[in-house]
Amino acid sequence: MFLMAQHKITLLPGDGIGPEITSAVLKIIKATGVSIEWEKFHAGKTAIEKFGEPLPRAILDSIKANKVALKAPITTEVGKGFKSVNVQLRKALGLYANLRPTKSIEGIRSRYTDIDLIIVRExxxxxxxxxxxxxxxxxxxxxxxxxxxxxxxxxxxxxxxxxxxxxxxxxxxxxxxxxxxxxxxxxxxxxxxxxxxxxxxxxxxxxxxxxxxxxxxxxxxxxxxxxxxxxxxxxxxxxxxVGGLGVVPGANLGEDACVFEAVHGSAPDIAGKGLANPTALLLSAVMMLEHIGEKPAADAIIKAVHQVYREGKALTKDMGGHASTEEFTAEIIRKIG
Incomplete structure (x- = not known):
C-alpha cells in the first residue's frame, strides 16, 4: 500500500461502458492506497438529459480548480447531434497537447513486439x-x-x-x-x-x-x-x-489543466454486460498518477497489468479471454497486493 496525501480530481465517468470501466479503475487506484477525492460529473448524452447541454459549466470550473481530470469515453454521434465533448474540453481548457504513448504489453496478441512509440499531437x-x-x-x-x-x-x-x-x-x-x-x-x-x-x-x-x-x-x-x-x-x-485502442492510454495537456482519458469509444452495444476492458482507462490513470507525483502507485499498477496479461488467465473477451470486467479488476488488485 502506498499511503499518500489526498488529491482532488475531476471525474467524468462517460456513457456506454464508461461507468463500468471507471468503477474498475477507481477500485484499482484505491487498492494502491492513494487517497483521491473525486468530483464526479455527467457529460455528453447523460448531461443533455439532466441539464440540457453536453458540457455543463460546472465541469470546466471543476477541472480549472483541480487542474486534473480523469475521463471515460463519451459518445460523439457521426454527422449529427452535439459537438464533441472532447473537442470542447480541449478548446475551453487550452489542452494543446495530446500525448499518446504506444507500448507493447507481453501477452497481448499483436503484429509486433517491443513497440515503444510516443505520438505528440497538436x-x-x-x-x-x-x-x-x-x-x-x-x-x-x-x-x-x-x-x-x-x-x-x-x-x-x-x-x-x-x-x-x-x-x-x-x-x-x-x-x-x-x-x-x-x-x-x-x-x-x-x-x-x-x-x-x-x-x-x-x-x-x-x-x-x-x-x-x-x-x-x-x-x-x-x-x-x-x-x-x-x-x-x-x-x-x-x-x-500493439493490440488496439483498448490497451493504450491518452492525455490532453495544457498549461493549467490536464485531462487523462481512454481513447476508445463508448461501446454502447456491450454496456452493462460485464464485458468491458478497463485497461486503456487504467493506463491513462497511471499517467495521471505519475503526473500528480504518485509514481510508486503508478509503478505498482503497471507491474500488475503486465503480470496479468503475461499470465493470460484473467483476460477479457476482447483480449481472447473469458474474464468479466469484475474478474479482470479483481486479478489486478490481487497482483498489487
Missing part, C-alpha cells in the same frame, strides 16, 4: 477548428488553420517530452509537399525548435509515407510530432500495432 487547430460552411448547395468547405504560435508550442512540447523520457529522436510528420503554406509553417517551426535540442536527432517524413513505414517498420520511430488531423489518424494506427 490539439487545438488544423481541420478540427470546426470552421465549415456551405458555399452553395452541394458544396461545403472546411478550413485548415495552422499558426506559428501553436506549432512552436507543440514542437517544444515534443522535444521536452523526448528529453524528459530519455528519447533520442523526434520525427515531424507533414504534407508540406502539397500544403506548402500550412504544413510548411508547421515544419519551419519544428526546425526552429529542433536547433535548441542538439542532443536529440530530428527528421521529417510525409504523412502518407509515415503511415506506410509505421506498418512496415515501426521500430524506426521514437517520438512523432504532428498537427491535429494527422495525429488523430496515426495515433489510432499506432494503437493497432
Amino acid at each position: 490539439n487545438t487547430e488544423s481541420l478540427y477548428t470546426g470552421i465549415e460552411n456551405e458555399i452553395t448547395p452541394g458544396v461545403v468547405q472546411a478550413l485548415k488553420v495552422i499558426t506559428r504560435t501553436a506549432s512552436l508550442r507543440i514542437a517544444h512540447f515534443a522535444f521536452e517530452t523526448a528529453r524528459q523520457r530519455g528519447r533520442k529522436k523526434v520525427t515531424a510528420v507533414h504534407k508540406a509537399n502539397i500544403m506548402k503554406l500550412s504544413d510548411g509553417l508547421f515544419l519551419d517551426c519544428c526546425r526552429e525548435v529542433a536547433k535548441n535540442y542538439p542532443d536529440i536527432e530530428y527528421n521529417e517524413i510525409i504523412v502518407d509515407n509515415c503511415a506506410m513505414q509505421l506498418v512496415m517498420n515501426p521500430h524506426r520511430f521514437d517520438v512523432l510530432v504532428m498537427e491535429n488531423f494527422y495525429g488523430d489518424v496515426l495515433s489510432d494506427l499506432c494503437a493497432g500495432l
Whole structure:
C-alpha cells in the first residue's frame, strides 16, 4: 500500500461502458492506497438529459480548480447531434497537447513486439477548428488553420517530452509537399525548435509515407510530432500495432489543466454486460498518477497489468479471454497486493 496525501480530481465517468470501466479503475487506484477525492460529473448524452447541454459549466470550473481530470469515453454521434465533448474540453481548457504513448504489453496478441512509440499531437487547430460552411448547395468547405504560435508550442512540447523520457529522436510528420503554406509553417517551426535540442536527432517524413513505414517498420520511430488531423489518424494506427485502442492510454495537456482519458469509444452495444476492458482507462490513470507525483502507485499498477496479461488467465473477451470486467479488476488488485 502506498499511503499518500489526498488529491482532488475531476471525474467524468462517460456513457456506454464508461461507468463500468471507471468503477474498475477507481477500485484499482484505491487498492494502491492513494487517497483521491473525486468530483464526479455527467457529460455528453447523460448531461443533455439532466441539464440540457453536453458540457455543463460546472465541469470546466471543476477541472480549472483541480487542474486534473480523469475521463471515460463519451459518445460523439457521426454527422449529427452535439459537438464533441472532447473537442470542447480541449478548446475551453487550452489542452494543446495530446500525448499518446504506444507500448507493447507481453501477452497481448499483436503484429509486433517491443513497440515503444510516443505520438505528440497538436490539439487545438488544423481541420478540427470546426470552421465549415456551405458555399452553395452541394458544396461545403472546411478550413485548415495552422499558426506559428501553436506549432512552436507543440514542437517544444515534443522535444521536452523526448528529453524528459530519455528519447533520442523526434520525427515531424507533414504534407508540406502539397500544403506548402500550412504544413510548411508547421515544419519551419519544428526546425526552429529542433536547433535548441542538439542532443536529440530530428527528421521529417510525409504523412502518407509515415503511415506506410509505421506498418512496415515501426521500430524506426521514437517520438512523432504532428498537427491535429494527422495525429488523430496515426495515433489510432499506432494503437493497432500493439493490440488496439483498448490497451493504450491518452492525455490532453495544457498549461493549467490536464485531462487523462481512454481513447476508445463508448461501446454502447456491450454496456452493462460485464464485458468491458478497463485497461486503456487504467493506463491513462497511471499517467495521471505519475503526473500528480504518485509514481510508486503508478509503478505498482503497471507491474500488475503486465503480470496479468503475461499470465493470460484473467483476460477479457476482447483480449481472447473469458474474464468479466469484475474478474479482470479483481486479478489486478490481487497482483498489487
